[in-house]
Amino acid sequence: MNERVIRGRIDRSGALVSADAPLLRLQQRAGAGLDKPLALPHLARLVTLAQRLHRDISRPLYAADDHSDIHALVRITPDADGASLEITDWRTRPLVQPQMPPIAEGAVVPQSWTWECDQQLRIVALRRAPDAPPVPEGWEGCSLSEVFELQPDDDGRFPVLRALARQARFDGQRVRAAQTGMILAGEALFDATGRFTGFRGSAVAAEAQPAADQKAGGALVDPAFGSLPLSDPQFGRRIDGALRGPLSRIIATAETISGQFDGPIRADYARYAGDIAHAGRHLLGLVDDLADLQNIERPGFKAARDEIDLGDLARRAVGLLGMKAEEKGIRIDAPRTDDRAPAYGEFRRVLQVLLNLLGNAIRYSPENSQIWIRVDREGGRATVTVADQGQGIDADQQAVVFEKFERLGRTDSGGSGLGLYIARRLARAMDGDLTVDSAPGQGARFTLSLPARDVD
């Protein structure tokens, strides 16, 4: 549990008048700032509730920034001038959580025992199925290896010990217990602070274990680092679950250090921590891209055909990235509210493409420059063009800019080299295209075209 308390203060009108850095950053990412109304809807509702009840309340708080969900606990103390906020247990977490299946979810295997041990492999539970051999007396608190005589696998290894080191699930641990051969499998257990607390699993009589189970178990020896092929549809989900959690923790911890929330540290150390957080966010972006890549390269991938308006989507993209542009003094000339370009395409995928194009434009534009976004219609195609005043791309580079992992020789940590590749794949999956028009020194113009939609 993160014991640090993040404090904030709301005035009588509901504006955030003071806030520790993480809360302020969240407020800014939501498009507001200090002395502006609280822009985090869940927190705002809780503040209103506490004020209406005239008493302290403690509630879980859910918020999200552009990288991850944030889960924390907030205590709100209302008073005559507003309310004080104390936020604890601030955690960033992935959007999808790998859940550990309960024991009951597995097939009921005859002649089996179920067991649980703590992090030091001391048995805290041992039960048998009705037709299984009786469990030995006096198992309580004994070491796992006292109850089960561990035997090495064909490589001379002990899966349970390897799993203990990795704090991961294991399968296929051969043991002898109650004068019979058994196979031990277990899930790693963790508490709410992420601390490893032990294993829970089953011990199945060796001859009773179904062959299919063994095969499935072998394929799942290690959910994160097993030799799963890229074509496996499970792979994306697993890599996502395996990397997002640790990366989110690295970022959160590095940001904590970098923000010097627990007290001042040397400036260069704080800067290093900032670099770690930055690199972590980059890696998290890469995980997003890889998950996307895995998804769109699946045979038969097809985007939805929503009725969309490219003008509306372009304005939304500007709303989401406007702050980032402002930081560099970049002005974005967005389509006017009456500029419309009705089209067919999947709403969220088109927004994703536009965010990628606009994000690139902001990243590679000089400070205090301008970016234009225009929508248009050419025959049966509706188009949206993002133009910047960056260095531009020469003809050779234009030929490869949409290729996988192509970063045009850039070595900064700004991108994965997958964004434009994914964007074009998405455009084509929506029966559209993504093209570039540029010359060195004259900026770049990326145009997304989609099937136009006629509006009566």
Place this chain on the structure above:
Amino acid sequence: MSESVFSPGIDPPSPTLSARLRELADYLAAPAAGRLTEEQRALSLGIARRMVADVAARLDPAIDPAALWHEWLGGGLPSATRLAGVCFARAEEHRWREQSAQRTSPPPLLSEPEAVNDEAAAVGETLSDLDRAYLAVQIADRRRFDALGNPAIAIADLDSETFRTLLLDIAAWRLAEVSRDAKRAAELGDAVRAETERQAAESGIAGAGRAYFAALGTDAGEAAAAAIARHDWPTLLALAAAAHGRGYDDMALALLTAESAALPPLFAPLRLDNIAIAPIEASLVMLPARAVNGADHPDFRSAERAR
């Protein structure tokens, strides 16, 4: 309901009709009170079934628990009122723990064996008295599940009167099933006495909690705060029950039905401040269909509406 809900002269009702009318009468007596959800009903029923099977197995391993349960389901559980409290407390605790487990952050992932943490390195170390007491709490808690991880009630956790009543009810059923000969009755009577004595000598999670609390001494508050941080609710409940000198089930029910304002007094003996208690309040408030004391209070209703 002791009084009849039927007019004189009407044929005796079927058990189903009778049960429904009783339920309706209860409903009419308190229409605004929240009812059991299907999940609460199913969990409590499953816990009762496993408890009856466990007690029956102790009394006489030859008893067919399925036949016993089938018959009791048809005719109603004897001493149902007495069982309701313990089964409901266990079911609510289970719901709470399940919810917490589902909301737990994903575990860290270590890639290499070198990344093994200090705790793992400590495998095989000799246990201190305090660690042994904590381990005993863990073991006592895990006895409160069946082999498939379903919630159950350990016989050692039952109060002696409930256990004895259950034994006698099952013995009566068994006697009616096999024969009424005096020898069989005497054997069952002996078994009831032996099992009652055996159960009285057993120590369940409440006893383990008391021992852990005693071993902690002045560090009990700190251990309770750590249990809260880990969402280790059984350890927290065991410590709180020991600090209050109450039973574990009693403490669980008190906590799970407490409104927010009632939480600080429950943890006052452990000297936990509001910040430490905040995760409990936050976790409880997310548990749907909780039978909260003071649920009719206007503050509670407005809070519910706001959610």
